[in-house]
Amino acid sequence: MSARPEGWVPDCGRPTLRLDAVDGEHHKTLAEVERLCRRFAEFGLTRSDVIVSCGGGTTTDVVGLAAALYHRGTAVIHLPTSLLAQVDASIGGKTAVNLPAGKNLVGAFWQPAAVLCDSDFLGTLPPRELRNGYGEIARCHFIGADGLRGLPLPEQIVGSVRLKASVVATDERDGGLRHLLNYGHTLGHAIEKATDFAVRHGEAVAIGTVFAGRLAGVLGRVPPDRVAEHEAVVGHYGLPTGLPADVDDAALVNLMRQDKKVTVGLAFVLDGPDGAELVRGVPERAVTEALAAMPRAER
Numbered sequence: 686m687s688a689r690p691e692g693w694v695p696d697c698g699r700p701t702l703r704l705d706a707v708d709g710e711h712h713k714t715l716a717e718v719e720r721l722c723r724r725f726a727e728f729g730l731t732r733s734d735v736i737v738s739c740g741g742g743t744t745t746d747v748v749g750l751a752a753a754l755y756h757r758g759t760a761v762i763h764l765p766t767s768l769l770a771q772v773d774a775s776i777g778g779k780t781a782v783n784l785p786a787g788k789n790l791v792g793a794f795w796q797p798a799a800v801l802c803d804s805d806f807l808g809t810l811p812p813r814e815l816r817n818g819y820g821e822i823a824r825c826h827f828i829g830a831d832g833l834r835g836l837p838l839p840e841q842i843v844g845s846v847r848l849k850a851s852v853v854a855t856d857e858r859d860g861g862l863r864h865l866l867n868y869g870h871t872l873g874h875a876i877e878k879a880t881d882f883a884v885r886h887g888e889a890v891a892i893g894t895v896f897a898g899r900l901a902g903v904l905g906r907v908p909p910d911r912v913a914e915h916e917a918v919v920g921h922y923g924l925p926t927g928l929p930a931d932v933d934d935a936a937l938v939n940l941m942r943q944d945k946k947v948t949v950g951l952a953f954v955l956d957g958p959d960g961a962e963l964v965r966g967v968p969e970r971a972v973t974e975a976l977a978a979m980p981r982a983e984r
């Protein structure tokens with residue numbers, strides 16, 4: 686959460702240090718990690734203590750990395766307060782900060798001792814931030830949790846967390862199955878970069894999910910009704926289904942080539958007869974064709 690004056694901290698019967706985190710991508714830095722660790726040391730925090738993060742995904746990422754590094758690993762509990770952090774960022778043990786060269790370039794795997802998702806926090810979330818979190822919930826439909834539409838929000842959170850936790854339990858270090866969580870993310874990341882992050886992550890993933898369906902259709906991996914289901918699911922959550930007006934298809938293709946899943950050519954997590962899987966070496970022709978057919982937001 687943004688810097689605030691001293692507020693209420695529950696009495697846990699132990700000496701407690703409360704630190705105000707400064708959130709947002711610009712503060713997801715090693716300098717912020719160092720600032721926190723210095724304060725931990727001044728306070729006398731030991732490895733048998735526990736660090737509690739409370740905030741959106743930028744906060745759980747920074748505090749999680751500080752916890753991973755302090756005394757080579759101190760227990761951390763996350764209290765995520767944005768929908769995106771509840772369904773995604775706080776789960777799975779990835780922590781990271783940004784460098785000028787790119788997002789999340791310095792990090793560590795550090796599993797939280799617990800994650801407590803309290804949907805009451807979401808009552809103050811701006812509508813666009815809420816919708817942003819729905820982008821990650823929407824993509825769950827195609828990677829193993831297809832019954833979340835229409836459920837009450839707490840159940841959607843539980844379903845998304847359960848799915849992510851089960852994938853991470855099978856592949857904690859991102860060696861294979863964890864790729865599935867990147868459904869919709871190849872184009873999503875490209876859209877974020879092409880728009881200089883004016884399109885929020887969850888919105889970009891939503892558009893990327895529609896595209897993943899269309900690309901799977903072009904490649905003959907899924908029938909037309911399954912392609913249409915992508916647009917229907919994303920639209921159901923009130924998320925954008927079309928490309929932003931001003932982005933150039935060729936620029937998007939170039940950005941997608943730089944995706945970290947790619948070794949050669951273009952790679953996507955795509956639906957198919959056996960469910961979603963990572964598909965490498967997707968022909969550029971097919972990508973261009975699917976992009977050209979995407980709906981576009983009006984200028």
Ligand SMILES: NC(=O)c1ccc[n+]([C@@H]2O[C@H](COP(=O)([O-])OP(=O)(O)OC[C@H]3O[C@@H](n4cnc5c(N)ncnc54)[C@H](O)[C@@H]3O)[C@@H](O)[C@H]2O)c1
Pocket residue numbers: 686687708709710713740741742743744746766767768769770773774775776777778779780781788789806807808809810811814817
């Ligand atoms: N570690 C992972 O596995 C993982 C996964 C997905 C995303 N992430 C990271 O998560 C970050 C995005 O998370 P985010 O969308 O939560 O961003 P964020 O932390 O910037 O929070 C978004 C905005 O919501 C506000 N906010 C948060 N909780 C609020 C509340 N309860 N009421 C009112 N306002 C509130 C914040 O002040 C901020 O302005 C990115 O940096 C991304 O890289 C990490």
Ligand SMILES: [Zn+2]
Pocket residue numbers: 773821870886890
């Ligand atoms: Zn994501």
